[in-house]
Amino acid sequence: MGPGAVEDQERESGPLVFQRGKKLNDEYYIVSVRDNTESAIVKFFAYELENSETFDLCYSYADFDALFKSHPELVNPANKEGRYDWVVDRLDFTTDSNGTSKRLKLAAEPTVEEEGHPVKSGSMQKSVPLERRLTYSERTRLRVEAEKLEEKRAANIALKSEKNRKAFVTELQEKRKLEELKASARRQRIDEERAERREKKEMQKRIAEERLKRYEDNEKNREAAITTLEADRKTRDLALIRDIIDTYSEKKEALTKRLEDARQRKKEEEESSAMSAAARKEAEDKLNRKRQDKIAERNDRLKQAEREYLELRKAKIEQINQEKHQTEVKKQEYLKEKAARRAAQLREKHEKIEAWERQDDQRTHYNLQKEHARNMLMLDHIESLRQKHSQEQAEAAARKEASLQERREREAKEAEALAEEVRRRADVEQKRISKIAEREALREAKNSQYCDHIRNLKTAEALSARDQVELVANARERHREEKTRQRHLRVEQEVAMAEVNSVREEKIRTRERTRDLEFARKVKEDKEREKQRELELQARKIEKNMQEQKMAKKNHQLQQEKKRQAEELNRQRDESLQRRAMARSMVEEVPAAAAQ
Numbered sequence: 001m002g003p004g005a006v007e008d009q010e011r012e013s014g015p016l017v018f019q020r021g022k023k024l025n026d027e028y029y030i031v032s033v034r035d036n037t038e039s040a041i042v043k044f045f046a047y048e049l050e051n052s053e054t055f056d057l058c059y060s061y062a063d064f065d066a067l068f069k070s071h072p073e074l075v076n077p078a079n080k081e082g083r084y085d086w087v088v089d090r091l092d093f094t095t096d097s098n099g100t101s102k103r104l105k106l107a108a109e110p111t112v113e114e115e116g117h118p119v120k121s122g123s124m125q126k127s128v129p130l131e132r133r134l135t136y137s138e139r140t141r142l143r144v145e146a147e148k149l150e151e152k153r154a155a156n157i158a159l160k161s162e163k164n165r166k167a168f169v170t171e172l173q174e175k176r177k178l179e180e181l182k183a184s185a186r187r188q189r190i191d192e193e194r195a196e197r198r199e200k201k202e203m204q205k206r207i208a209e210e211r212l213k214r215y216e217d218n219e220k221n222r223e224a225a226i227t228t229l230e231a232d233r234k235t236r237d238l239a240l241i242r243d244i245i246d247t248y249s250e251k252k253e254a255l256t257k258r259l260e261d262a263r264q265r266k267k268e269e270e271e272s273s274a275m276s277a278a279a280r281k282e283a284e285d286k287l288n289r290k291r292q293d294k295i296a297e298r299n300d301r302l303k304q305a306e307r308e309y310l311e312l313r314k315a316k317i318e319q320i321n322q323e324k325h326q327t328e329v330k331k332q333e334y335l336k337e338k339a340a341r342r343a344a345q346l347r348e349k350h351e352k353i354e355a356w357e358r359q360d361d362q363r364t365h366y367n368l369q370k371e372h373a374r375n376m377l378m379l380d381h382i383e384s385l386r387q388k389h390s391q392e393q394a395e396a397a398a399r400k401e402a403s404l405q406e407r408r409e410r411e412a413k414e415a416e417a418l419a420e421e422v423r424r425r426a427d428v429e430q431k432r433i434s435k436i437a438e439r440e441a442l443r444e445a446k447n448s449q450y451c452d453h454i455r456n457l458k459t460a461e462a463l464s465a466r467d468q469v470e471l472v473a474n475a476r477e478r479h480r481e482e483k484t485r486q487r488h489l490r491v492e493q494e495v496a497m498a499e500v501n502s503v504r505e506e507k508i509r510t511r512e513r514t515r516d517l518e519f520a521r522k523v524k525e526d527k528e529r530e531k532q533r534e535l536e537l538q539a540r541k542i543e544k545n546m547q548e549q550k551m552a553k554k555n556h557q558l559q560q561e562k563k564r565q566a567e568e569l570n571r572q573r574d575e576s577l578q579r580r581a582m583a584r585s586m587v588e589e590v591p592a593a594a595a596q
Contacts, residue, residue, distance in 0.1 A: 014043075018084040019464065022046070024093060024111060031088050044087060046104055049481075050153060052160075052488050055104040057091070067106075150480065157487055164491055168498055175505060182512070189516070193523075204418070215407075226400075230393075237389065241382065248375065251577075255371065259364065266357065273353060302348050305341075306355075313587070320583060367584075385566075432519075447504060454500060455493075462489045 014036030022031050029046040036043070042064050044057040059067075067087070068074040074083050089110040095102045284291065291298075312334060320327050338345070345352070466485060470478070 014038075014041075016461070016464075018081060020085075020088060022088060022091065024091065031091065033084050033088075044091065044104065046091065049485070049488075051156065052491075055093070055102070057104040057106065153484065157484070157491075161487070161491060164494060168494060171498060171502070175501075178505075182509075201422075208415075233389075237386075244378065244382065248378070252371075255367075262360070262364075266360075269353070273350065277350070298348065301344060302351065305345065305348070317583075317587065320586065443508070450504070451497075451500075454497070458489075458493050458496065462493075 014034045016032055017035045018033035020031055022029050024046070028049050030049070032045045032047065034043045034045065040061045042059045042061070044059075046055045048054070064083075065077065068083060071086070073079070074086060087106065090107045092105055092107040092111050093102045094105045316327060316330065316334075319330075466482075466489075470482075
């Protein structure tokens, strides 16, 4: 494993619980133990100081406990350091069939760090003892090999440092380009949102102007229609009143004609009566004495005839509308009876004619009074119709004014709601910008704090590793080894910081993308709600227009029904007048027939 996986090991393998140095195959390693309680695993890492390679060996909790079943002193899980020392003492390397790669394994016996001296459990090598003294040639060879090894290690370290530096510069340039692209995208999104808001505001303004113009056109059309309806209604009312006046004039002329005919007939009868009286005067001279004798008898007969006539007339009037055929029969009987007594009644004709004239005058007076009362009733009815029409017009004008006032109030409320919505959206936009600035500042502070924390952790781990390396590397040149280790640590920190920055930038990009998607979703929902609100307003407007049309149609039907009822009442009244006129004519014809 390379040095680039150190940060992943620290994040995924768990915290560091044990660390010590060990020499394997003439190479020095730092063995670290990490315990991950979440995954229930224990990992052993061997870090090679020469080329910065790392090897690992992983055990689950169950497998790790199974290693110590045959060791009574290590069965207790609380003895963690003893267990870790036992495993580290037995760590060794194995190679594959090609011999190109090697991996860490657990040997059956403790491995030997120096020939003939196995490492004891829980102890560390303090020095490198020698069994024999080296010769000058061997020391020269070892020194040359150490110098070549050091030069090779320095070249490898410089190559890796240059490679890491170039990778870091490349990644930094990519990050700068990404930030520039993000800033340009953010500016473009802000410009698009501003343009969209301007277009939406202009569209709302244009819709409001069109709605106002449509309202004005509808109001003009409504006023023109109302004016036309009022003119038509006035024309109809004038025509109706003119028809009533003409009908009344015709009836009055007919009545006057009938009265004139009656007067003419009366005059003719008077003339004939005068001639009869002249002829009768001679006979009366002869019958003067007989008349004086029969005055009492004649008065009695007159009174009796008058009573009979009145009773018969009353009976005829009561029965004329109930049984016509009986009336005809009684009329014939009455005529026969009157014919039998015609001779006696001729002498009484003058008094009867005077009485009949008085009754006719009285009847004519009564008919004139009835006609006057009927005319006054008709005028009152016409005046009530005019007042009712004026009241309906006033109520219609009041309803129209109330509707106009309600519409003005509703439009004012809608304008206020629209202004309030614009102010609210402006406040929300301002709050969103301030929240974004606060979140950016908080994120910068968290990033700085996180970098400081990671730097402190790295520093602490570097110090611990440096102490362990100093304990293991007593045989080497302390000054040169310390510089090498520091260079390795700097490389590891730079790589770890680059990975941390990459992960943080990825999280920031994910968070910004999520926030942009959420904002786009909210904008879409606002647009859908606005569209739904406009559709509801249009639906309510259409429903209101339909209700107004229904009300106008209903009012028209009511007016037609009232007109039909008025025509029906006029027709019934005319029929009643005709029936009365016919009855009166029949009643008047009865005495005339009796007189003949």
